[in-house]
């Protein structure tokens with residue numbers, strides 16, 4: 001562990017020597033509490049998928065702000081804050097979702113007890129450390145290469161009672177409660193929630209980009225969360241935050257491509273859209289033909305939009321939070 | 327019969343297809359063997375074995391293999407992850423999705439989900455199932471059988487292959503997303519055969535697996551034969567606690583001194599790690615138990631805390647009591 005005048009303590013959770021020199025390290029940055037027993041301990045995690053940079057930038061904003069606060073108003077820290085800004089460093093360095101050397105998804109290795117691979121070993125160490133150090137966890141994700149997302153928190157149904165009130169504090173546009181599926185069982189969020197550590201999974205923007213406006217909005221939400229949970233005690237008035245749209249599965253309409261081609265979007269993320277309005281077209285670039293004009297199936301808020309134009313039949317083009325349950 | 331079960335148009339070029347080769351015998355009802363290869367696009371041993379089986383089954387069906395008669399139905403799915411195979415990689419880079427985590431699939435979903443759904447639908451009424459695979463990337467496996475729970479029908483199937491070793495699969499959070507996991511849920515006897523390494527063809531190994539699979543077809547009753555039964559090697563089924571992993575505590579270049587598929591003695595040297603920068607030996611590795619070397623690192627560049635080898639313990643107490 002290293003401490004500094006910055007008020008920040010750096011812990012190495014696990015490391016692995018690199019064959020070409022140096023080491024891969026999983027780092028936690030800790031802002032300690034002025035209390036012997038912190039009011040609450042909140043952890044922020046980013047970079048599980050190496051091409052998702054919004055969360056990494058959010059960690060930068062958090063660390064910079066908390067450092068300054070530690071220097072000027074140390075008494076504000078009634079709770080403890082941990083930031084894990086880059087938990088999959090190899091993937092972050094190469095800008096890929098998967099840990100490149102192994103082509104493995106670290107967020108599909110959580111809860112694996114016997115998998116001997118290095119990504120699984122790092123995943124185990126991360127879960128263990130979060131379990132010891134946290135009362136609440138926020139796991140930041142951006143979307144994949146294909147879709148752009150409005151700032152949102154996704155909650156698996158079985159954890160909704162604990163998580164919805166916390167999610168409501170985070171200045172999100174959308175809180176989406178969805179049913180569980182086996183695919184979630186190997187993720188960080190699911191495993192921590194199963195261990196009774198409330199974990200919010202944030203999805204925002206798109207991978208390989210930083211959407212500063214969204215990051216600023218979420219950053220304000222995280223400061224709000226830290227204050228409302230008593231981790232930070234500040235006298236300044238609480239900023240106003242967004243009331244998120246709380247949506248359940250029946251309130252989500254998925255629009256999919258009916259053809260393979262290039263999707264040319266014609267709508268803006270976050271827009272209030274109406275049934276019948278044009279979402280975009282799918283074109284055949286080889287023949288210069290329009291294959292399909294895609295329209296919205298209902299009224300609602302456009303909270304997911306396709307950015308990667310290459311589409312196959314069935315590819316998601318958009319998700320709408322419906323005004324009315326269908 | 328060669329069928330295209332699914333054809334998904336692509337924005338540029340040929341459609342992505344799922345193909346099936348099948349042969350129908352006189353008593354097909356309630357006797358269907360499904361063989362799947364190419365779940366990962368670079369596991370070529372399985373793809374080659376499927377081609378050997380296809381040639382053989384065509385000959386059986388046309389009477390050119392007089393020692394064999396087709397009774398049940400055999401269906402072979404030679405390459406199920408076509409986009410990954412076309413890009414020569416384990417995964418398709420368009421979705422970075424491990425195709426073997428896409429099951430049971432979705433017929434209204436994205437390309438990979440549609441293929442997964444079609445494959446699962448076309449195999450879910452099987453009475454027996456075999457998945458052909460290789461070691462994970464970076465490793466080489468000795469030919470061995472992987473099974474979930476070796477009850478009697480599965481054990482019979484496994485024994486007919488004539489291999490020495492079977493392993494019980496470890497619990498995994500992703501098992502439920504795999505084709506094999508869904509076959510298990512459908513409750514028909516099934517197993518996986520792992521052999522060799524990705525991106526490489528081992529013809530001798532494939533020939534021996536082909537022979538084993540023909541025996542398995544006879545054992546499961548989809549084929550009958552006039553040939554007399556040959557004695558096969560006795561199968562050892564190793565439980566999870568029989569697995570001993572040898573781990574690296576240094577990074578560097580791993581130089582192996584043994585080959586997979588042999589029995590090792592406790593203390594026998596497996597190889598050493600040398601420094602890329604200086605060439606000096608950083609660490610030597612040896613077997614911690616007497617046992618069978620089922621899996622060995624084949625790609626030499628290694629990080630610290632990685633697995634070098636898996637040895638299946640040869641202790642009697644490690645065996646399952648059958």
Ligand SMILES: [Zn+2]
Pocket residue numbers: 048049052107141142
């Ligand atoms: Zn992610």
